[in-house]
Amino acid sequence: MKSCVTIALVPQIKTGPWIYWNDLEASITKAATLGFDAVELFTASADAINPDRLTRLLDQSGLSLAAVGTGAGKVIKGLTLTDPNPAIRAEAVAFITDMITFGARFGAPAIIGSMQGNVAPGIDRDQALRWLSDGLNTLGIQADAQGVKLIYEPLNRYETNLINDLGTGTSFINGLNTRHVVLLADLFHMNIEESSLPESIRLAGSAIGHVHFADSNRRPIGLGHIAMAEVATALKEIGYAGYVSAEAFPFPTPDQAAQQTIRSFNTYFR
Template sequence: MIHSCVTIALVPQIKTGPWIFWNDLEKSMAQAASLGFDAIELFTADAKSIDLHHLEDLLKLYSMKLAAVGSGAGKVIQGLTLTDSRPEIRNQAISFIQDMMDFGAYFGAYAIIGSMQGNALPDAREEALSHLQFALEHLGKHAEKSGVPLIYEPLNRYETNLFNTLSAGGEFLDSLETRHVKLLADLFHMNIEETDIAQSIRENAHWIGHVHWADSNRRPVGLGHTSMQEIAHALKEIQYQGAISAEAFPWPDPYAAAQQTILSYQQYFKS
């Protein structure tokens, strides 16, 4: 079943970003539940920022699931990436993501690698890809043990020079030994990089493990110019069974953005 999901950011050091709710976990969950969301996606400073049992109690209280956890704070706060030229930084990045994987796996939730993939230095692409390959093989083995796949996110060209499309990301994953890493189809990034979003979804169906639901301007769906009908049809056609997670700006405010998101979810996946 395709289920609705909304993002919550709990990182005080970050004042802006594409997350619907901010800072107050229980208030955010209460509002999300009142609107009918099935799940949440959390962006935390690290894996120890939230008490697992407290989160477990809140999820039960509001009858919600934890769909995914983001790892981007590892880069934003600590400067860690998987392709850094310094081995000690790469090792710290792997450890940070592995901890996030364990945090998510406790709830059956994915951990997402987005900005922590990093960038290739000029004339050092092969070296960067070698580092990324090593990290994903290692983390893929950990994902196999935990029973929850890891999610890798192709980003647009302004955020990484590694892989920018689903096909490019899928080709790289196909070169790995591990089969426990999946792709994140982020509609904001895809709007910039893909020739045909819906067709890319169809062609890479077997790789897609998570979807970020946002419009062309990264506002909630319906507040930009991306044509969503064919995209939603493609997701249903490939029998996608994961979350449609709103990683979008809280415009014009968090509650209104969440309300717009759930309306768009109902329009495209419940009608």
């Protein structure tokens, strides 16, 4: 397993579960100094960062790009894959497709979390799930064509009324036409929704393609009450070999949060 830390680069967003903020170069330098393997980026759009500059910074630091988040599509533009308006759904697919292309240049998958949307009032749940399925099928094909996976994230009940747990998520992606969509196991969301984090991980198995490393209160691991040793054991048992990425609040400060994260990662995985 490889360590990863998040960097938020969306000027419109002032708070949220990302460790480093705003300064790409300084954040990458700090991450490398602490011994992280990679960074995960949350950007306003696919063209918000010059890819040549990012290549240079990653090459200089020895870090990889683990994944790119797409949530700005919803936060800034109001786009989701389950909007009742077909024009908005098409725009959401286009936005995510651009993010897939950006990430694929670095071998990094795109993450679909908040852009999945919700079952809107007056819309049949099965219809909303069909729209989500259609979007993921289209985007999974796009990702495969560019040599990466597409990551789908079950969110807790307070953030979506679509799919909230790994078991439902596994069944859902297994029903897609594409085989190139994997699940994101976010420990914060799982703490709310799963009866047993380790058992849910074991049951999902190879469907898990990315892990978000945050404690029960969404602070860095070790600052809440998740039984991380049991979670780490389960991840090792399923042979998970991907990134363990700190999507957590920068508590008490970004630097201290990063230090706490890498200490915890080294404790459980190295």
